[in-house]
Structure formats: structure tokens, C-alpha cells
Amino acid sequence: MERQYVDSSMITSIGYDFSTCTLEIEFKGGAVWDYPGVPEYLWYEFENADSKGKFFHQNINKQYTPQGYRVQ
Numbered sequence: 196m197e198r199q200y201v202d203s204s205m206i207t208s209i210g211y212d213f214s215t216c217t218l219e220i221e222f223k224g225g226a227v228w229d230y231p232g233v234p235e236y237l238w239y240e241f242e243n244a245d246s247k248g249k250f251f252h253q254n255i256n257k258q259y260t261p262q263g264y265r266v267q
Contacts, residue, residue, distance in 0.1 A: 205248035211238040218255070221267055229263035230255060 196219050198210035208221040211233070218241070237254060244250035248254040 196259075199242075201247050203247040204252065207239065211235075211242075218259075219239065220251070220255075225267045227265050227267055228261040230259040230261055233259055 196210045196212050196217070198208035198219060198221060200208045203223075205223060207223055207225075209216055210219040211217070212219070213235065216232055216234065217239060218230040219227060220230065221227045232256065241247065241250050241255070
């Protein structure tokens with residue numbers, strides 16, 4: 196999955212797989228997590244959010260179970 200780099204103190208890059216509805220987030224420090232089941236509209240909101248970290252904590256962190264942890 197391709198990720199785009201973002202301006203954030205918490206997140207390095209984000210990507211989305213439209214075929215599986217999986218959000219992928221690379222955090223500062225290199226950890227990458229996949230969040231399956233994230234609706235497409237939420238991806239667009241996340242992609243356009245002024246604060247990626249704030250959006251993550253409010254809309255993704257407790258609502259979706261991460262899978263596929265790895266280190267870049």
C-alpha cells in the first residue's frame with residue numbers, strides 16, 4: 196500500500212486500501228499499524244484533517260482494532 200507523508204508530530208505517513216477498507220498508519224519511531232474496516236469517508240476526513248494526531252485519537256484509536264504491527 197502506498198502511503199503519503201504528513202505533517203504531524205505523531206504520524207509519519209498514512210495510506211488507505213480501498214479494496215479492503217484498511218487504513219495504514221506509520222507512527223513516528225517507525226511502527227506501522229493496519230486498521231481494517233475503516234470506512235472510505237473516514238479516510239477522506241483523516242487525510243484532510245488539520246491535526247492528524249487529534250483526528251486519530253478522536254476517531255480511530257479506540258474505535259478500530261489495529262492489526263499487522265511492523266517496524267519500518
